[in-house]
Amino acid sequence: MATTESAIASAEAHSAHNYHPLPVVVASADGAWMTDVEGRRFLDMLAGYSALNFGHGNRRLIDAAKAQLERVTLTSRAFHHDRFADFCTQLAELCGMEMVLPMNTGAEAVETAVKTARKWGYRRKGVPGGTAKIIVAADNFHGRTTTIISFSTDEEARADYGPYTPGFEIVPYGDLAALDAAMTDNTVAVLLEPIQGEAGVLVPPPGYLAGVRELTRARNVLFIADEIQSGLGRTGKTFASEHEGVVPDMYVLGKALGGGVVPVSAVVSSAEILGVFRPGEHGSTFGGNPLACAVALEVIAMLRSGEYQQRAAELGDHLHHELGLMTTGGAVEQVRGRGLWAGVDIAPSYGTGREISEKLMDRGVLVKDTHGSTIRIAPPLVISKEDLDWGLDQLRAVLTR
Template sequence: MTAPADRTRSSEELIRAEEPVLAQNYHPLPVVVARAEGAWVEDVEGRRYLDMLAGYSALNFGHRHPALIEAAHRQLDRLTLTSRAFHNDRLASFATGLAALTGQDMVLPMNTGAEAVESGIKVARKWAYEVKGVPDGRATIVVAADNFHGRTTTIVGFSTDETARSGFGPFTPGFRVVPYNDLAALRAAVDDTTAAVLIEPIQGEAGVIVPDDGYLTGVRELTQRANCLFVADEIQSGLGRTGRTLAVEHESVVPDLVLLGKALGGGIVPVSAVVGRREVLGVLRPGEHGSTFGGNPLAAAVGTAVVELLRTGEFQRRARELGVVLREGLTALLGKGVVGFRARGLWAGVDVDPALGTGREVSERLMREGILVKDTHGSTIRLAPPLTVTEDELRQALGTLEKVLAA
């Protein structure tokens, strides 16, 4: 029997209890969440917090969205896992709906975001050898500096974050790193061996870095001329976060492959996918790639419910409309502790005056005032509330940020 949530120990005691038994690969804020609903979470002492991080976009639809919880409950009573050794009755509708939502032909279901990235890399290389004609073992992939695509050894090998890289080599060859938002540098790096250009349409971990208008269009045109693939990592930026289903839609760009994750699982189960053109994903054959849990019935049921929520356009519209409120609120804070910000839809990277503290310190102050955010590099914090957040809740968070910075 699964143990119930531990309400007999305090937050401090539970945090202390983790230390000897958990690998120290995270530095969480000192809050112990026990319950959640919508945009709010509650700790073991019953204190409530407004969640302005939403699991790095994994909770785009808020905590325990009723339609997603119902889909999971219904499926739990029927079937949870078959592996891909057999078919299941939920996978076809999930793949059909996701392909239609993203304007692509085929779906490769996986579990985590990093798995989607690794799968995209494998598919791009296979395509380069079988379709483009790159000599075996020589395919290259061009990536951007300050990227964040996951934490596997292959992926951290082309990261420029030394904390992520250091101590984990030797690394997989075949990647070329160029500055983000620099088409000239990208053009110089692409040659006959290039299988793909892999970028985030908006760089999340780097501080919500929004490229110049025309950059994504330029990437698409360059890759088409060079006969290589455009692979867009929309794991954080996709599925409504920026006011469109995909962030590339802000420039009406259609990549060859799109990598999805986080919100695709509705905050219930890990679900990721590579979606793309038939002539690209079609290079895979049985035995060449797989996942025991990828495309499992529970994940497919929840993923189908996520697609249905997005199909109406309601959440994309909310992100656009509330994104205006977010931008206006942050603009009003410029010169009042905020030295700069970048935002698109309900997603912002906020640069706090370093004299007022690091991003971690500001996040801890906000936590004590009942607002949960998370820092990234230096004095930057990220805001990514659930798309279900209300205007009043958003204004409450902005008001609290103003209060904390003024203090």
């Protein structure tokens, strides 16, 4: 078996350096814990950026995948298969919507949402061809395709990938007046994360999402909620938009929808909006495949119980209480988030986010930094209170001088 050093050296030599992972090599995982190639155990406090909301190796999800693997894994959309209708019906019901357009990755779902909004604008709203505008927020993260990075404000994500795709206008996140001013007759959609994850788990001001909903409805503009990271239980509700009683025109879902087993994403909306597509106008070979649908159906069933949303709410309250206490010692400048999701700004004198992440790794806890001084905490929703407290104890130890 490879050692940590040999595995990392091989990866560095033979894979593109588009990531800078922590120097740990995972070999197995169960629940909220991962074990590396040398047998060391680590508490996972990142959960694959919310893709592992239900933990590693969740028995229900693994059993669903195994059962489907024995039957059929892929048909393409050239044919119907016996899991597809149930998946679309049940996901639409979970979202309170009517139609589903399944894809694979989050970025594909965002691209699908962009195409849907433009086509809806031309076919339904009557926007002149080639003039549709979509408003997005500064500091957004919706993926890394050429079109998506065209409306990013992160130069690390944008640099050297031009020419950029036109048709987007960027306004400050949380600023309703700026959003209102940016709207024109050619605006077809507003695309937002209800909580900005990559930006450091930024929660918008109270009333912002409700204000966006009001503005978009008044101007006949679609409100698209990118709930790829924030949705499916992470914040203590099925969708983060629910915290303000908001139902968007369109949900963009991914990550946890595949249960940490397979990549599954989807755009979920009304028949009036998704009904703009005709055969051949959009598609995906693997989108909505039998294996993906089988796993996602089990995810939907688990969310219907409300158990995971309740755990995220209760443990999230505890997480934020404990993190809030750390702000009194000078090492933590600010804590943001909702449910089992937090962005923790570390005082620069205590180290960068990367340095704190490495120190936590040395103590058996895995988190990830973002934007220099911030670490993100997002454990699987199945984590026990005792394990969560142990992980927080390690953070306290790292920040104690």
